[in-house]
Amino acid sequence: MASQEYPKTAANTVKRYGNDRASYDYKTIHTIINTCPVLHVSFADPTNPFPAVLPMIGCTGDFTNPSADPNTLPQNIYIHGYVSSRLMKTGSSPDSEEGLPITIAATHLDGLVLALTPNHCSCNFRSAIAFGYATLVTDEAEKTWAMEKITNNMLPTRWENSRIPPTQTEMTSTSILRVKISSASAKVRAGGPGEDRADLKDEALKKRVWTGVVPVWMQWGEPMPGPENKVDEVPGYIEGWRMRANQEGRVEAFKAIESE
Amino acid sequence: MASQEYPKTAANTVKRYGNDRASYDYKTIHTIINTCPVLHVSFADPTNPFPAVLPMIGCTGDFTNPSADPNTLPQNIYIHGYVSSRLMKTGSSPDSEEGLPITIAATHLDGLVLALTPNHCSCNFRSAIAFGYATLVTDEAEKTWAMEKITNNMLPTRWENSRIPPTQTEMTSTSILRVKISSASAKVRAGGPGEDRADLKDEALKKRVWTGVVPVWMQWGEPMPGPENKVDEVPGYIEGWRMRANQEGRVEAFKAIESE
Numbered sequence A, B: 001m002a003s004q005e006y007p008k009t010a011a012n013t014v015k016r017y018g019n020d021r022a023s024y025d026y027k028t029i030h031t032i033i034n035t036c037p038v039l040h041v042s043f044a045d046p047t048n049p050f051p052a053v054l055p056m057i058g059c060t061g062d063f064t065n066p067s068a069d070p071n072t073l074p075q076n077i078y079i080h081g082y083v084s085s086r087l088m089k090t091g092s093s094p095d096s097e098e099g100l101p102i103t104i105a106a107t108h109l110d111g112l113v114l115a116l117t118p119n120h121c122s123c124n125f126r127s128a129i130a131f132g133y134a135t136l137v138t139d140e141a142e143k144t145w146a147m148e149k150i151t152n153n154m155l156p157t158r159w160e161n162s163r164i165p166p167t168q169t170e171m172t173s174t175s176i177l178r179v180k181i182s183s184a185s186a187k188v189r190a191g192g193p194g195e196d197r198a199d200l201k202d203e204a205l206k207k208r209v210w211t212g213v214v215p216v217w218m219q220w221g222e223p224m225p226g227p228e229n230k231v232d233e234v235p236g237y238i239e240g241w242r243m244r245a246n247q248e249g250r251v252e253a254f255k256a257i258e259s260e
Helices: A026-034 A085-090 A140-154 A168-173 A203-208 A236-258 B026-034 B085-090 B140-154 B168-173 B203-208 B236-258
Strands: A039-043 A052-061 A076-080 A100-114 A122-136 A176-189 A212-220 B039-043 B052-061 B076-080 B100-114 B122-136 B176-189 B212-220
Touching (some): A026 A122, A026 A176, A039 B039, A052 A140, A052 B122, A076 A140, A100 A176, A140 A168, A140 A176, B026 B176, B039 B076, B076 B140, B100 B236, B122 B236
Antiparallel strands (some): A039 A052, A039 A100, A100 A122, A100 A212, B039 B100, B100 B122, B100 B212, B122 B176
16 A cells, blocks of 8 residues: 555665565554654764764654544654754755754664574564654644643653643743654564574584574563652553553564564 | 763763763763664765664674773774665765764663653663764674674673584675774763752642652563474573563663662
8 A cells, every 4th residue: 555655765765674574654664653762863963974863752743634543644753852953954955944854763672583693693673764854843832732742652641640731931941843754664573583504404503502582672660759759659541551561562572573 | 080981072072961961981881882782873875865774783892902891991883784885985984994984872761750740751861872983894803703792792602602603604694893983972861850840839739740750671571482492491591691681671770760
């Protein structure tokens, strides 16, 4: 279904193992981004040969069509955080409407894949890369909407369960970037170890070296109240989210081993 | 101890919260990189306004001084994986000895910090950014040494507990990059929530909104043998590493809450 995919361009076409592991559909890409607690955001720094990279938080969304289903429609990526205004200006393309060209990477590690020889060892992972143009969100309604979206993407219903709306000072001191995606791709490695054919015939080797997958996921531990906390019990929306996230992470990691 | 730090340059000096959260010392930076199972590697693509970003694995090391203590001496970063040879050439600086300018990011998420208002919410994290010049390792001895180092950095003693040395085909098909670090920095956020002064005086708000930290770490699950595995019990070096990694991740996440 070509219409539910990001276009393939020179930037996003996956070259290594592209046939087996790449996908371009909205659902896969948006899900990887929205379940990844840290995004790595990269952009050129004109004063420097090295790209800048910042760990940031964010999620997909579309303010002009807020009920758009991210499984079937393209999205923007909203990012919480600060990119120097100098870069926002100098990095802008000649058409200054377009904004700063940035690359957003989201990676989930699902397992360590152990083969008979280190050269066949691998990782199970799901990663997404999105290329797009970032602009600062200045409209207050869009900014508040994006803050709510990013907060609740991290911890569902936290926004309405805390002190809102933001004060004017908070609005001014918080930056939100809207990234218009021009292309994006996902890459997924799943399954067990692949082996060298000669190694598989070596029975002594196979009796000596353990092969398989060690699954891995993000584990959220018991919430620790801060010194100012006055709520005795950890609320259900926090515990529910934590249990669900741990369970889903675990299930994904084990499921990856079985699928190919 | 200035001699045990990477130099501060325009590229690596941390601007946001630089005084509280930044450090430049070898030990902090190398530890974050070597305990991070996925590194995000970024470099300019001359055909494209967007930097390329690849998730890769790697660790620090110094082949010319293999016993160099990473806590007190600078290191290279060795990365396992493939960067198009076109880029390795076109990206090289005029002095072609220097190699491709790349940025390596390593991020550990330690917790979700929940304040009374979403605008004071934050994350506990440890991140390192290294800037350097990447060249392809062509010397066979250095390449094998780096493969061993990267394998054992991920899972200690896995190298010697599997089929080695690599075959000639494996040597040819595996690429290792050596990144000479020109500057690097680390940024660490720890502690509990910071609050707005007005919110702290609002007792009704404090009775309604739970505040504190939800710690998080990478959890390695039970190893799942592959279809070709003939070793009945999971070896001790795998289980020992797994238990240690889970314990250390958990301890780091809880320790971060207590420190400021």
